[in-house]
Amino acid sequence: EANSNPQHTALGLMHLKKLFSEYTHPSHPLTDKERDDKLYNMLPLFCKVFSNSPCTDMSEKFRDMSAFCHQVSRLMVSEIRRRASNQSTEAASCAIAHFLEIEGSEEVSNGWMLLSTLNLLAAAADPSLIQMMTSVSLPSTLVKCLYLFFDLPEMTDPDNSQTDCEFTPRERRILLQKIFVQVLVRLCSHASPAEELSRKDDLTLLFSAITSWCPQYNVLWRKSASEVLMTISRHGLTQPVVNYIHSKGCVALCIDNMQRGQDLSPLEIVEMFVAVFCFLKDSSEVSQTLLEDFRTCQGYMFLSDFLLKLEQDKSAEAGEAIRNLVLMVASLCMCGYTELRPSPA
Numbered sequence: 001e002a003n004s005n006p007q008h009t010a011l012g013l014m015h016l017k018k019l020f021s022e023y024t025h026p027s028h029p030l031t032d033k034e035r036d037d038k039l040y041n042m043l044p045l046f047c048k049v050f051s052n053s054p055c056t057d058m059s060e061k062f063r064d065m066s067a068f069c070h071q072v073s074r075l076m077v078s079e080i081r082r083r084a085s086n087q088s089t090e091a092a093s094c095a096i097a098h099f100l101e102i103e104g105s106e107e108v109s110n111g112w113m114l115l116s117t118l119n120l121l122a123a124a125a126d127p128s129l130i131q132m133m134t135s136v137s138l139p140s141t142l143v144k145c146l147y148l149f150f151d152l153p154e155m156t157d158p159d160n161s162q163t164d165c166e167f168t169p170r171e172r173r174i175l176l177q178k179i180f181v182q183v184l185v186r187l188c189s190h191a192s193p194a195e196e197l198s199r200k201d202d203l204t205l206l207f208s209a210i211t212s213w214c215p216q217y218n219v220l221w222r223k224s225a226s227e228v229l230m231t232i233s234r235h236g237l238t239q240p241v242v243n244y245i246h247s248k249g250c251v252a253l254c255i256d257n258m259q260r261g262q263d264l265s266p267l268e269i270v271e272m273f274v275a276v277f278c279f280l281k282d283s284s285e286v287s288q289t290l291l292e293d294f295r296t297c298q299g300y301m302f303l304s305d306f307l308l309k310l311e312q313d314k315s316a317e318a319g320e321a322i323r324n325l326v327l328m329v330a331s332l333c334m335c336g337y338t339e340l341r342p343s344p345a
Contacts, residue, residue, distance in 0.1 A: 016062065040114075047116050
C-alpha cells in the first residue's frame with residue numbers, strides 16, 4: 001500500500017526517520033535487547049518505504065542510511081554468531097535457517113525482515129554501504145552460514161503447510177535460499193567483500209563448497225556457492241584476492257575434492273569442472289596465476305582421465321556432460337593473460 005501511494009511513502013519515510021532518531025538518541029539508556037527490538041520494529045517500515053523506490057534514492061531520501069546500514073548489518077552478524085557458537089554444525093545450521101526463514105507473516109519474522117532489509121541495502125549498489133556491511137564482517141559471516149547450510153538435515157514433512165504460515169517448509173527454504181544468495185551476490189559484485197573473505201580466510205570455504213559432496217536435498221546450497229564464486233570471479237579478483245587464492249592452494253583443493261569424491265556422480269563432477277573453469281576463465285583476464293595453478297596441480301591430467309572414463313558411459317546424460325566439458329575446454333584455449341601474437345613472417 002505504501003509502495004503505490006506517494007503520500008503513504010512520504011509519511012512512512014518521516015516515521016522511519018523519527019524512529020531511527022529515537023533509536024540513535026534515546027531519551028533514556030536502552031538495554032541491548034531494547035535497542036535490537038527498536039531496530040527490528042523499523043525493518044518492515046524500511047522495506048515498505050524502499051522496496052519499490054529506485055535504489056539510488058535511498059541515501060538521498062534517508063540521510064541516516066549509512067548509520068542504519070551499519071546497525072542492521074551488525075545485528076545480523078551478532079544474531080548469526082549467537083546461533084552458531086558452541087553448537088554442532090547441524091544444530092547451528094538449523095538454528096540459523098530457522099531464524100532467517102519467513103514465519104507466519106513477514107512482519108513477525110525478524111530474521112527474514114533483517115535479510116530482506118540487507119537485500120535492499122545491497123541492491124542500492126552504493127560503495128559506501130557495501131563498505132559499511134563489509135566493515136562489520138557481513139560477507140564472511142554469510143559465507144560461513146552458506147557452508148553450514150550444507151549440514152542442514154532433510155526436512156521431515158516438507159510439503160505440509162502449517163496453520164500459521166502460508167508457505168510450506170520447502171517453500172520457505174527455497175525463499176530463504178533465493179534471498180540469501182541474492183544478498184551475497186549483490187555484495188560480491190564489489191571488490192571489498194572478496195578482500196574481506198580473503199582476510200578472514202573464508203574465501204577458501206567457497207572453493208571447498210563448490211567441489212564437496214552434499215546430500216541431494218542440499219544441492220541448492222552448492223549451486224548458491226557456485227553463483228557467489230562466479231560473481232567474485234567477475235568483480236572481486238583484485239591482486240590481493242588472487243594472491244590469497246594462489247597461496248591457499250584453492251585450485252588444488254578443488255581438484256583434490258573432485259578426485260576424492262567417491263560419492264560424486266559424473267554429472268556432479270562435470271558441474272564442478274564447469275564452475276572451476278568459469279572461475280579460471282574470468283581470472284585469466286587479470287592474472288595467469290590461477291591457470292598455472294590448475295596446470296601444476298595436474299588439473300588437465302585429471303580432466304583428460306575423467307573425460308576418457310565418461311566416454312565409457314553411453315547414457316544421454318553422459319553424452320551431454322562430455323559435450324559441455326569439451327565446449328568449456330575449447331573456450332579455455334582462448335584464455336590467458338598474455339596476448340599471443342603471430343611471429344613476424
